[in-house]
Amino acid sequence: QQQVKQSPQSLIVQKGGISIINCAYENTAFDYFPWYQQFPGKGPALLIAIRPDVSEKKEGRFTISFNKSAKQFSLHIMDSQPGDSATYFCAAYSGNTPLVFGKGTRLSVIA
Amino acid sequence: NAGVTQTPKFRILKIGQSMTLQCTQDMNHNYMYWYRQDPGMGLKLIYYSVGAGITDKGEVPNGYNVSRSTTEDFPLRLELAAPSQTSVYFCASSYSSRSDTQYFGPGTRLTVL
Numbered sequence: 001q002q003q004v005k006q007s008p009q010s011l012i013v014q015k016g017g018i019s020i021i022n023c024a025y026e027n028t029a030f031d032y033f034p035w036y037q038q039f040p041g042k043g044p045a046l047l048i049a050i051r052p053d054v055s056e057k058k059e060g061r062f063t064i065s066f067n068k069s070a071k072q073f074s075l076h077i078m079d080s081q082p083g084d085s086a087t088y089f090c091a092a093y094s095g096n097t098p099l100v101f102g103k104g105t106r107l108s109v110i111a
Numbered sequence: 112n113a114g115v116t117q118t119p120k121f122r123i124l125k126i127g128q129s130m131t132l133q134c135t136q137d138m139n140h141n142y143m144y145w146y147r148q149d150p151g152m153g154l155k156l157i158y159y160s161v162g163a164g165i166t167d168k169g170e171v172p173n174g175y176n177v178s179r180s181t182t183e184d185f186p187l188r189l190e191l192a193a194p195s196q197t198s199v200y201f202c203a204s205s206y207s208s209r210s211d212t213q214y215f216g217p218g219t220r221l222t223v224l
Contacts, residue, residue, distance in 0.1 A: 006153075009151065034212075041217075041218075042217060042218075043115075043201050043203070043215030043216050043217055043218055044154070044201070044213075044215050045214075045215065046212045046213070049212075089153060089154065098144070098156050098159055098169060099156075099213065101153045101154040101155075102153055103151060103152055103153040104151070104153050
């Protein structure tokens, strides 16, 4: 049972473009939604996170948009750069369950 | 601060062999986790611990065992290795709850032949 559905599986974006990765969930008890970034050969690292009391959170070029009624959240990377090429995981958490990860999106930013 | 360290980085096992994946953190975190990562499948939780002496099963615990005798160390034991256990294993830790930022180690790439 996949609790967090992430799409697309892979994404190719031109340098300077906008990268958009989407996640959907069913469990309305989820109350914390982080995104992790993983470079090849490394462990994942927290990129940005949001709680459902806000609809958007921005940190630099990275923005999380959250739609509570649709049970969806997305990561937008503005002005995408080759250094952003990595695998991105969305995740969700509630007090009753460990962190649940999506299957990941492999992003390639090409010049 | 070294953060979360894992050894070994790579290992090849034969079917039926046993091994222990080591994980140590120096951040005085209470929570520690073991995940496996398979291509296109994301991160699946194997076991986690909320403190020394306390462990609990995650999503995919079969074929694995853990112990937590100290705050710093959280080893993962494979008793009878099977090809299905070929994966990249990540250890992680967080300070006080499962919603806190998880800090991951560099991973161990295990192949079972």
